[in-house]
Amino acid sequence: MFAVAVARVNRGGRPNVSILDRVANRVRMCEMRILVTGGTGFIGAEIVRRLVHQDHEVVVAHRSGNFTRIEDVLDRVTTVQADLGDDAAVTALVTDVAPEVIHHFGATLTGPGEADPPSLLRSNVDGVITLFDAARTAGTRQVIFASSIGTYGRDLVPGEAVHDHSLQRPTSVYGVTKVFAENLGAWYRQRYGLDYRGIRYPSIVGPGVTTKSVAQYTSWMIEAAGRGESFDAWVGPEAVVPILYYKDAAQAAIDLSDAPIEDITSINYLVDGPRPTPTAGELAQAVVHALPEADIRFSPESDAPPRHLLIDDSVARNEWGWQPQFGLEAMIEDFLAEMS
Numbered sequence: 001m002f003a004v005a006v007a008r009v010n011r012g013g014r015p016n017v018s019i020l021d022r023v024a025n026r027v028r029m030c031e032m033r034i035l036v037t038g039g040t041g042f043i044g045a046e047i048v049r050r051l052v053h054q055d056h057e058v059v060v061a062h063r064s065g066n067f068t069r070i071e072d073v074l075d076r077v078t079t080v081q082a083d084l085g086d087d088a089a090v091t092a093l094v095t096d097v098a099p100e101v102i103h104h105f106g107a108t109l110t111g112p113g114e115a116d117p118p119s120l121l122r123s124n125v126d127g128v129i130t131l132f133d134a135a136r137t138a139g140t141r142q143v144i145f146a147s148s149i150g151t152y153g154r155d156l157v158p159g160e161a162v163h164d165h166s167l168q169r170p171t172s173v174y175g176v177t178k179v180f181a182e183n184l185g186a187w188y189r190q191r192y193g194l195d196y197r198g199i200r201y202p203s204i205v206g207p208g209v210t211t212k213s214v215a216q217y218t219s220w221m222i223e224a225a226g227r228g229e230s231f232d233a234w235v236g237p238e239a240v241v242p243i244l245y246y247k248d249a250a251q252a253a254i255d256l257s258d259a260p261i262e263d264i265t266s267i268n269y270l271v272d273g274p275r276p277t278p279t280a281g282e283l284a285q286a287v288v289h290a291l292p293e294a295d296i297r298f299s300p301e302s303d304a305p306p307r308h309l310l311i312d313d314s315v316a317r318n319e320w321g322w323q324p325q326f327g328l329e330a331m332i333e334d335f336l337a338e339m340s
Contacts, residue, residue: 035099037061037084037131038106039077042209043146043201045069046250047103052076059097061106069208084108085122087130094134102135103253104128105146110174111211117173124177132188132196142195144257147182147268149202149242149311150175161310164200164266182268189267197256198268202311205273205331206246207339215241217280222332225287225294226339234301237281242311244273245326247334252322259320269316274328277310283328290332 034051038044039060051058052073059078060070067074080097082089084106094102106123113120135143152162153171168179178200185196203215207223217233218241224231244252252271278286284296316322326334 031056032100033057033059033097034101034103035059035061035094035097036103036105037082038104038146039079040064040067040069041105042069042204042206043246043249043253044103044105046246047105047253048077049073050250050254059099061093063106083123084127084131085119087126090127090130091134094131094138094140098138099135099140101142101144101257102131102140103144103146103257104131105253107146107177108174109211110150110172110213113174113177114172120173120177124174125180128177128181128184132184132194136188136192136194140194142197142257143185143188144253145181145185145196145198146253147178147198147200148175149200149270149309151179151182151200156309158308159310161312162270163312164268164270164315186267195261195264196267197259197264199252199256200268200270201249202242202244202270202272204246204249205243205335207335215243218243218283219335221280221283221296222287222335223339225291225296226336228293230295230297232297232299233280233284234299235280236300237279237284237298238308239280240277240308240310241280242272242277242309243283243331244271244324245331245334248273248324248326251325252316255322256316256320263320265319266315269319269322270311270313271316271322271324272311272313273324273326274331278328286328286332290329290336 034056036044036048039048040062048058048060048070059080061080061082063083065081080093082093084090108120108123150172151168151170152166153175154169155167170176182198185198188194189196203218205219209219217235221231288294
């Protein structure tokens with residue numbers, strides 16, 4: 001039943017065969033079979049694209065059926081529609097695919113999660129439990145998990161950098177679920193030998209993000225300027241939010257996956273982008289430098305909390321050689337080129 005449902009969600013003209021059959025047709029010429037949950041999303045799609053270009057057999061698990069972000073490689077992947085809040089679907093997905101590696105980037109995000117906590121808990125907690133156990137049973141070697149700086153919160157000190165061993169007491173239910181998953185993954189690593197590794201991402205910058213958050217001005221400021229539109233930031237120019245370009249975010253996941261297992265000690269890692277971390281005002285100045293006609297204003301919202309967060313990602317840099325490729329100017333330049 002699951003395999004038939006899977007076949008129906010693929011592009012028209014594909015045969016009504018099981019996911020395992022379709023994967024087997026191509027696996028002979030590929031390096032590894034890799035499952036990417038959330039593979040049509042912001043970071044996930046870029047991971048998919050890079051893995052395809054490395055000749056891996058990639059299975060993309062998605063919920064929306066919107067393939068816009070992976071249109072250029074859609075004929076080279078297998079797509080599967082699966083709800084991460086549906087335990088039976090998650091188990092069938094991992095069992096049928098039997099991937100060597102899973103990049104788990106599917107999740108309910110902060111905004112929708114705060115509006116509907118039970119739904120978030122089903123996908124981000126129940127779904128993670130089911131996925132880890134299905135991976136263990138299916139013989140999956142490695143799971144790369146997308147976590148967040150949202151795992152930190154109540155103990156943040158303005159101007160003091162968060163590091164990998166800072167106390168994790170999140171202020172959102174989303175952050176709570178990420179802390180849970182990080183610790184569960186570490187337990188599966190210890191108990192069953194599953195090569196679990198996690199990345200705590202900062203605010204991700206790139207075109208096409210539709211959900212507003214406190215930190216989303218970082219992308220929309222550039223995107224509005226690229227469209228020739230004015231932009232009112234809802235934070236003050238002194239706000240500091242760590243940022244990472246979406247292409248660097250994808251490469252970080254692949255680099256972490258490729259790192260020798262003997263180099264992985266901390267298991268869950270913070271990663272950061274341009275240094276020093278730009279203030280909102282400095283980001284605006286860099287955008288204006290790239291597009292002198294850009295019209296950027298600051299209209300802090302009364303309920304917007306002050307932001308002054310810094311990241312120390314030295315553990316990732318030391319253990320597996322993490323190094324972002326995009327500085328502030330290069331990030332803006334590439335962002336605008338992607339819009340054209």
